[in-house]
Amino acid sequence: xxxxxxxxxxxxxxxxxxxxxxxxxxxxxxxxxxxxxxxxxxxxxxxxxxxxxxxxxxxxxxxxxxxxxxxxxxxxxxxxxxxxxxxxxxxxxxxxxxxxxxxxxxxxxxxxxxxxxxxxxxxxxxxxxxxxxxxxxxxxxxxxxxxxxxxxxxxxxxxxxxxxxxxxxxxxxxxxxxxxxxxxxxxxxxxxxxxxxxxxxxxxxxxxxxxxxxxxxxxxxxxxxxxxxxxxxxxxxxxxxxxxxxxxxxxxxxxxxxxxxxxxxxxxxxxxxxxxxxxxxxxxxxxxxxxxxxxxxxxxxxxxxxxxxxxxxxxxxxxxxxxxxxxxxxxxxxxxxxxxxxxxxxxxxxxxxxxxxxxxxxxxxxxxxxxxxxxxxxxxxxxxxxxxxxxxxxxxxxxxxxxxxxxxxxxxxxxxxxxxxxxxxxxxxxxxxxxxxxxxxxxxxxxxxxxxxxxxxxxxxxxxxxxxxxxxxxxxxxx
Amino acid sequence: xxxxxxxxxxxxxxxxxxxxxxxxxxxxxxxxxxxxxxxxxxxxxxxxxxxxxxxxxxxxxxxxxxxxxxxxxxxxxxxxxxxxxxxxxxxxxxxxxxxxxxxxxxxxxxxxxxxxxxxxxxxxxxxxxxxxxxxxxxxxxxxxxxxxxxxxxxxxxxxxxxxxxxxxxxxxxxxxxxxxxxxxxxxxxxxxxxxxxxxxxxxxxxxxxxxxxxxxxxxxxxxxxxxxxxxxxxxxxxxxxxxxxxxxxxxxxxxxxxxxx
Numbered sequence: 124x125x126x127x128x129x130x131x132x133x134x135x136x137x138x139x140x141x142x143x144x145x146x147x148x149x150x151x152x153x154x155x156x157x158x159x160x161x162x163x164x165x166x167x168x169x170x171x172x173x174x175x176x177x178x179x180x181x182x183x184x185x186x187x188x189x190x191x192x193x194x195x196x197x198x199x200x201x202x203x204x205x206x207x208x209x210x211x212x213x214x215x216x217x218x219x220x221x222x223x224x225x226x227x228x229x230x231x232x233x234x235x236x237x238x239x240x241x242x243x244x245x246x247x248x249x250x251x252x253x254x255x256x257x258x259x260x261x262x263x264x265x266x267x268x269x270x271x272x273x274x275x276x277x278x279x280x281x282x283x284x285x286x287x288x289x290x291x292x293x294x295x296x297x298x299x300x301x302x303x304x305x306x307x308x309x310x311x312x313x314x315x316x317x318x319x320x321x322x323x324x325x326x327x328x329x330x331x332x333x334x335x336x337x338x339x340x341x342x343x344x345x346x347x348x349x350x351x352x353x354x355x356x357x358x359x360x361x362x363x364x365x366x367x368x369x370x371x372x373x374x375x376x377x378x379x380x381x382x383x384x385x386x387x388x389x390x391x392x393x394x395x396x397x398x399x400x401x402x403x404x405x406x407x408x409x410x411x412x413x414x415x416x417x418x419x420x421x422x423x424x425x426x427x428x429x430x431x432x433x434x435x436x437x438x439x440x441x442x443x444x445x446x447x448x449x450x451x452x453x454x455x456x457x458x459x460x461x462x463x464x465x466x467x468x469x470x471x472x473x474x475x476x477x478x479x480x481x482x483x484x485x486x487x488x489x490x491x492x493x494x495x496x497x498x499x500x501x502x503x504x505x506x507x508x509x510x511x512x513x514x515x516x517x518x519x520x521x522x523x524x525x526x527x528x529x530x531x532x533x534x535x536x537x538x539x540x541x542x543x544x545x546x547x548x549x550x551x552x553x554x555x556x557x558x559x560x561x562x563x564x565x566x567x568x569x570x571x572x573x574x575x576x577x578x579x580x581x582x583x584x585x586x587x588x589x590x591x592x593x594x595x596x597x598x599x600x601x602x
Numbered sequence: 603x604x605x606x607x608x609x610x611x612x613x614x615x616x617x618x619x620x621x622x623x624x625x626x627x628x629x630x631x632x633x634x635x636x637x638x639x640x641x642x643x644x645x646x647x648x649x650x651x652x653x654x655x656x657x658x659x660x661x662x663x664x665x666x667x668x669x670x671x672x673x674x675x676x677x678x679x680x681x682x683x684x685x686x687x688x689x690x691x692x693x694x695x696x697x698x699x700x701x702x703x704x705x706x707x708x709x710x711x712x713x714x715x716x717x718x719x720x721x722x723x724x725x726x727x728x729x730x731x732x733x734x735x736x737x738x739x740x741x742x743x744x745x746x747x748x749x750x751x752x753x754x755x756x757x758x759x760x761x762x763x764x765x766x767x768x769x770x771x772x773x774x775x776x777x778x779x780x781x782x783x784x785x786x787x788x789x790x791x792x793x794x795x796x797x798x799x800x801x802x803x804x805x806x807x808x809x810x811x812x813x814x815x816x817x818x819x820x821x822x823x824x825x826x827x828x829x830x831x832x833x834x835x836x837x838x839x840x841x842x843x844x845x846x847x848x849x850x851x852x853x854x855x856x857x858x859x860x861x862x863x
């Protein structure tokens with residue numbers, strides 16, 4: 124079994140470890156700043172960028188408002204085009220369906236196109252438990268899989284690794300899973316890419332079954348669309364006899380015309396390219412051309428839960444471009460694994476609690492994994508207002524249905540609130556602060572949970588006279 | 603006769619009274635007589651940002667009771683000044699309080715962050731200030747994105763006589779404060795703050811200015827812990843000073859005419 128995020132510590136603890144890892148911080152900083160710069164330049168050249176964002180948000184909102192109708196249309200069109208549609212309510216059901224479909228082919232080695240949903244549901248491990256080896260073919264996903272590592276980004280899952288770490292993984296692991304790395308492999312990017320190419324080509328040519336996700340499903344024709352950079356996806360989508368696509372129910376767009384909006388935005392936002400090098404589309408099956416058997420597994424796994432949240436549902440507009448994590452000052456210092464999910468960064472901080480419910484300490488810590496700076500709001504191509512959703516989710520934890528509760532914090536804030544809306548008490552409290560302040564040494568460490576402040580900061584001086592005391596003494600500065 | 607109230611904010615009241623005094627001095631110089639209703643306490647930002655909407659509603663009710671009768675309420679803080687319009691309606695809805703909802707809708711447009719009050723309501727940029735020191739400015743996230751002040755603070759600063767304004771590298775990046783974030787996620791917050799403090803030092807400025815003392819307390823706390831002499835000052839404390847006050851004691855005087863733009 125490969126590694127999973129099961130039992131991962133809550134964000135503050137995972138982040139503390141990540142922040143202390145200098146190599147990790149250097150790698151993540153370099154990578155995010157590079158993509159950030161490329162994206163900014165390509166967005167700049169589009170005078171209609173804000174209009175595109177409006178359109179992209181509005182189209183997704185329309186889809187989400189009429190999701191049932193669009194999904195039935197997808198099922199009808201895919202079936203008419205020769206595909207078979209399956210419905211999965213959760214991860215277990217999706218994994219069972221895919222495992223059965225692969226078993227029916229008799230194959231035990233299959234290839235995969237990088238897909239966030241199959242990572243979300245843990246498909247690789249489910250297949251492995253059934254004796255089926257599923258090999259990733261995207262370069263970064265391969266690095267993660269070979270290194271028995273966990274992903275740290277939705278677009279570039281091995282973003283936390285630098286090239287010499289990648290070289291070591293290739294040399295150590297490739298031979299155990301197929302063609303070994305060439306003798307004398309260096310950390311030259313070209314050499315590393317060639318090593319991966321040779322290792323994977325063997326798998327493309329052998330595999331009879333491929334599993335993919337999809338970036339978009341066009342309802343009017345039942346067409347699936349995969350956007351990628353390396354061509355590995357195109358190989359899987361065309362060379363296999365059987366293609367199984369596992370897709371979240373929110374991936375629908377109504378028409379081909381709507382696809383135009385997203386194809387102009389996705390690569391610009393994700394990798395800082397005008398178009399991704401490979402955009403593949405397919406509709407059912409075609410005799411003598413590509414896979415003869417096509418299955419579409421449509422997965423809910425919490426999406427209807429998110430849809431029921433009137434503020435949170437905007438997270439389902441997400442097209443997984445990763446722009447929010449590339450701009451995020453928190454992600455930049457922790458990397459993605461600290462979020463304990465295949466969805467890290469700002470989108471992970473809202474999507475995980477929306478899909479799963481903030482009912483365990485790890486998930487409930489995610490809405491607080493943000494300084495609310497709002498940089499993500501500005502880059503999101505589908506205009507997700509991350510800060511609005513974070514605040515809503517915090518209120519779910521603080522005083523809503525979430526099973527995780529912070530009782531001491533609630534009691535403290537309630538007590539402070541009671542003093543604050545009581546004039547005389549508050550007056551006395553502010554005046555007392557000056558007296559206490561004089562007795563507090565500047566270098567003092569605060570106790571309990573407040574040590575987070577004094578670990579890296581001096582305490583402020585507390586003036587002897589508050590503003591209100593001054594106002595009263597001088598009659599508003601008149602004396 | 604319009605009535606104007608100063609909502610000084612709880613942090614300024616207890617920890618930065620100089621900011622409140624400077625606001626009074628400056629507004630008076632610009633012809634605005636402010637009142638300080640002493641029933642005021644906190645806007646409820648800490649409660650709201652941590653998820654406690656019903657507690658926020660209680661403080662919103664208190665805010666309305668204290669300030670509702672005034673024509674305008676001026677706040678020397680972008681984050682606290684922004685809260686009534688950003689949060690009070692949501693808090694009132696969460697508390698199911700229709701009366702409060704009506705009241706806060708009426709109140710919110712009357713609440714002004716101080717620097718935009720000076721530029722937009724009073725129509726002033728040159729406020730006859732004098733501050734012969736090297737200053738860099740950190741646009742806090744609230745003043746940058748939530749209620750964007752844009753170039754206003756820079757225009758006010760550049761009109762100050764004798765000042766040497768230097769650009770802060772990576773100025774748009776959050777300092778890591780984020781209210782309870784700085785305590786709940788102290789490690790990440792500290793790492794963000796460390797980078798911000800480093801950028802401040804790179805400018806060679808003697809003073810770091812902003813329109814939120816909470817963020818300044820964060821960055822200043824780091825600078826002080828690391829033993830650096832950079833002073834943090836709310837923008838209004840710079841704008842309030844005139845030639846009669848002379849240079850600020852204990853801070854190097856900038857070479858005259860050395861304004862970097």
